Structure formats: C-alpha cells, structure tokens
Amino acid sequence: MRILQSTHRPRPDVHDGAKFRDRLPVKDVESLQCLEAELKMSPDSKSELITYLGLVGGFDLKDTVWRVLKATFTTAVARGMNWRGR
Structure with missing residues (x-):
C-alpha cells in the first residue's frame, strides 16, 4: 500500500476500479x-486499474503479487502463459 501511495496519486475523477x-x-x-x-x-x-489492483493488498511483497495475479487472471488463463519470458 505504501508503494502505491508513494508512486501513484489517484485523480479525483477516477473511480475505485468499479468498471x-x-x-x-x-x-x-x-x-x-x-x-x-x-x-x-x-x-x-490504466490509472483506475492501478488503483483497483493496489487496493488488493497483502502482508508482504510475495503475498501482494499472488493476490494481484489472482485478481487479474483465472487459473486457466494463467496456466496457458509462459511465466519465464521465453
């Protein structure tokens, strides 16, 4: 949450990611x-998605990354991706 707050300032006209x-x-x-x-x-x-995913939160970096990935992709889509960049 601190990283989100320090690098991203949501604009007042941008909502909480409802769309x-x-x-x-x-x-x-x-x-x-x-x-x-x-x-x-x-x-x-883009700004709205950053805010939406930034609010997913987590206990530490690893937990936050897992939560953001879970909020972004279904298991079926994630399994079909190449996570090694090859």
Whole structure:
C-alpha cells in the first residue's frame, strides 16, 4: 500500500476500479488482449486499474503479487502463459 501511495496519486475523477470488477479476473486470452488494448489507449483506465489492483493488498511483497495475479487472471488463463519470458 505504501508503494502505491508513494508512486501513484489517484485523480479525483477516477473511480475505485468499479468498471474492472466485472472484467477481472480475465477468463480468456481474448479478454486479456482487449483489456491490454484499452489500457494502452486510455490513461484513465490504466490509472483506475492501478488503483483497483493496489487496493488488493497483502502482508508482504510475495503475498501482494499472488493476490494481484489472482485478481487479474483465472487459473486457466494463467496456466496457458509462459511465466519465464521465453
């Protein structure tokens, strides 16, 4: 939470990520690609997603990363990804 607060200042006109509640976790690769395209085109959407995922929280860095990943991808989508960057 401290990292989010120090690096990101949410704008007053940006909500708490409500538009992402129905879309996350992404259920297929096509949804992920649509989300990625939207984030590239809209800084407001990007800011809102940062706020939404920043509020997921965690006890330490590892726990926070696991919670953010769980909030972002379904297990089926995550299994289909290459997590080693190859």
